[in-house]
Amino acid sequence: MVKKQLIMEKALELFAEQGFDATSVQQITEKSGISKGAFYLSFKSKDELIFALIDHFMSEIVSNIDYLVSGGGYQKDELLYQFYLTILKNFEEHSNLATVFMKEQTHTLNMELIMKLHFYDKQINRAILKMIDQIYGDSIAATKFDLLYCVKGFMKMYSELFIFSKLPLDLKLLASSLVEKTNLLAKHSTVPFVTKELVNLLDLPAEGPPTQETLVKHINDLIAEVQEGFVKDALHELKEQINKQTLDILLINGLVEIVRQDAQCMWVAFLLRRYFKIS
Amino acid sequence: MVKKQLIMEKALELFAEQGFDATSVQQITEKSGISKGAFYLSFKSKDELIFALIDHFMSEIVSNIDYLVSGGGYQKDELLYQFYLTILKNFEEHSNLATVFMKEQTHTLNMELIMKLHFYDKQINRAILKMIDQIYGDSIAATKFDLLYCVKGFMKMYSELFIFSKLPLDLKLLASSLVEKTNLLAKHSTVPFVTKELVNLLDLPAEGPPTQETLVKHINDLIAEVQEGFVKDALHELKEQINKQTLDILLINGLVEIVRQDAQCMWVAFLLRRYFKIS
């Protein structure tokens, strides 16, 4: 659906300029060259629009990192360098959305929004930790969680440079600089603050499983969007399984693994695992 | 004026919970146990309230750092440790306001708000750079601006721990951990990314001098608030100098230096220097 993408693009520009609250649906529709009614044909509400933006951007970042770490075939320093470069390029390309995040950070809109951001944050943590393990091995077991926070801190602070200055920056130099810093901290740091226990404490108490209704709604939304045929088939099958309540866990598990491959389905895969109590 | 403080406290709690936009004046007055009209006796607008909050807390943080770096009498590692500890305690004590900042970050409200935040940010940069000079001397001239960004990054990332977890954290351990990290980066880092030139580019083009009207308004506000007698006298004298247009620069310079001692007057001292074109 091309209309949806048009709205998302134009809305993103406005959100980056003015913030979410300060941007009216009217402005979005004017900039998109459509009527107000047409907006509500694509999105049920203004909130649904920002959810879509977050899903789109975050799932892309997470799957980019995942791909690098799991299947990139890079080694040690090269991996770290490519990691930073990938993240930075992502920020550069989507600096508009990054601006929205900076501005709106956990803006108390909705419990689902908070859960989503928390979920993607955990995915990123998982991927970075995996990378740290690959690069440094067991030697930094005591400080790896602290290093995780430093890496995220580097990303956070330097990404501000993109957002507040629109200057063209030398990403390769920046990535090299961050690689050096990360290595220094990894190899010589002896006083960790963030421990495994603290990270576990920070993982908010899990919400209960989603209702059947919300799950089906999400799946239907995805079926309308997803391109890949076999993913769409798996989604249909999953919907049937939910409605039939058969609980064929092996089949469901396989289907979830299939849809999980598609970045767009990341969040719904998470909800499905919650719903069916998989691992 | 005690009413003003009551409003500021209650508003701060609400802003931290819901954000600035999402909090109505109605809610603030209800929580404060006053009427809507009474609110507008203390503040001319909702914007003026958030300006007051920012001025109040940012000037406190800046003067705390300034005091440490300029007159604390600490040396090297001890100075760095006290610096982190002071900042962290400030965040802990005012975690509500820190939350508001995280949420509202440059929320496009008003040109004056942006200028204020930028001004305080520059004050903090100045103080940190002075500290870096004291501790490391000329040896890190090439990487000091990069180190500045790392220090600010550490503060940023770990302060999130306060804000999103309400856990009691071991600030002394955290400060020690950050001292070690800072020293590592200062002593071994060789690939800087942030240079003096880049920092200068990031300093937004300065606004023109304030009008006589706005200046007098700010001074009057401060006269009503400031406790210290001699500061109040200096403010009165400054107001007279402005109205008389005498331009006795030496006298004015001295008066500005006097009021600058008071943390509350930091911003107006900045405006005065702009107005009278001092240094």
Added chain:
DNA sequence: TTGACAAATGACCGATTAGTCATTAGTATA
């Protein structure tokens, strides 16, 4: 008790918002 003044109130205003829905325009089929 009275009168004068300041402090405080809350009903009210115009502006703006997200969201709705009766209506129209456009398009494909018979």
Added chain:
DNA sequence: TATACTAATGACTAATCGGTCATTTGTCAA
């Protein structure tokens, strides 16, 4: 061409907002 259907419209609503101001309340000295 007539019919049936979807896509698209924008005037409209109900709610909420920041801010105002005629009115009431409280507090003094006389």
